[in-house]
Amino acid sequence: MSQLLILAAEGEAENPLIPPIPELVIGLLAFVIVFGFLAKKLLPNINKVLEERREAIEGGIEKAEAAQTEAQSVLEQYKAQLAEARHEAARLRQEAQEQGAALIAEMRAEGQRQREEIVAAGHAQIEADRKAASSALRQDVGKLATDLAGKLVGESLEDHARQSRVIDRFLDELEEKAEAGR
């Protein structure tokens, strides 16, 4: 009991809400030490680094964005080139087709011409042959007829000029008849 009283007396003497001056001074000193180091050196230090880090991260993001933009533009360029190439190819194909068609038409025209030439040459040849044959025939027929006539009338009709005149007249008559009969 007496101990309790002593404790109570001590408690009254030392009110825990009344700060002793030396402890205030030491408390202030201790805090000033911490504040001084933090405010003057350590926090500016770390702030600088945090800022650098932020910039580094944002720089990285910007770089990535730039790369993406470039890739996009390259892709577009590539697509444009591809489209152009396709267009060009189509154009070339078209041109080749047209050229081919023109060439075929030309060849066909040439072939036609050559054929006509050949046909015409053949006709001319045939005509010439016919003429030659007809003249040869006419001579042979004349000769035969003359010979026959000479044998029949017994007289030589060897006078050549007269002979041929008669034969020609005869043949012309024949031809006229043939034409009239046609």
Add this chain to the structure above:
Amino acid sequence: MSADPTQVLAFETDCHIFDGCGFPAPGLHSFLFEPLWGDADSNLYFNKTMLLALLGSVIVVGFLWAAFSKPKVVPGKLQMVAEAGYDFIRRGIVYETLGKKEGEKYVPLMVSLFFFVWMMNLWSIIPVAQFPVTSIIAYPAVLAAIVYVTWMTITFKRHGFVGGFKNLTGYDKSLGAVLPLVMLIEFFSNVFVRPFTHAVRLFANMFAGHTLLLLFTIASWYLLNGIGIAYAGVSFVMVILMTAFELFIQALQAYVFVLLACTFIQGALAEHH
């Protein structure tokens, strides 16, 4: 008891239950220390709490020095931990209450306050020291006074004398007839009560916490006799639980102290109270 200069522990070690020895309950005497140097009657002395306070400062500065003196853009483990704490105060408290633009100026003060208070609280459960520096009113009082001076300076600098007075009294014409009463209460609250409660809130929490820890620790030892041993075990479990709880309270009180400091300054910065 505390007057005995040879005593280093907070209680008598040869005192057990059933030995005809009363329970050496913790009390105000548990918060008094014989000077390590000097004379308690003069104002020139050095005691355990002073030693812990200065040592705590050195530890806080040492820790942050190790973490921030040569900081790297890609942080190491220590820097990462310290940065987390720094960022918590800066973003979590200062920017949240004061905003980034206004708050930036007060970040060093608030960060210092937080780490300082936390360290001083942590002494409570650090073996051998085992005494929260902040359970001596002088330390919270100094810190609260620093905040108070800062707060008042801002109030009058920002609003002028009349404006500052209006700010502190919550002057608002629309209140009409009750305005004088409101002004009186607000003035009293802001100018006298707030700094006092700011300091005492921290002090009382640490004081109570330390007393509880002492109570269970002393009981664990005191009951260590006969049937009392079973109760000593229970008491010891309480010591462990209370230590864990204190660890939480220490950080929480440091946070609350800084948050209140920011709130006061926020009020001073506000254009219209």
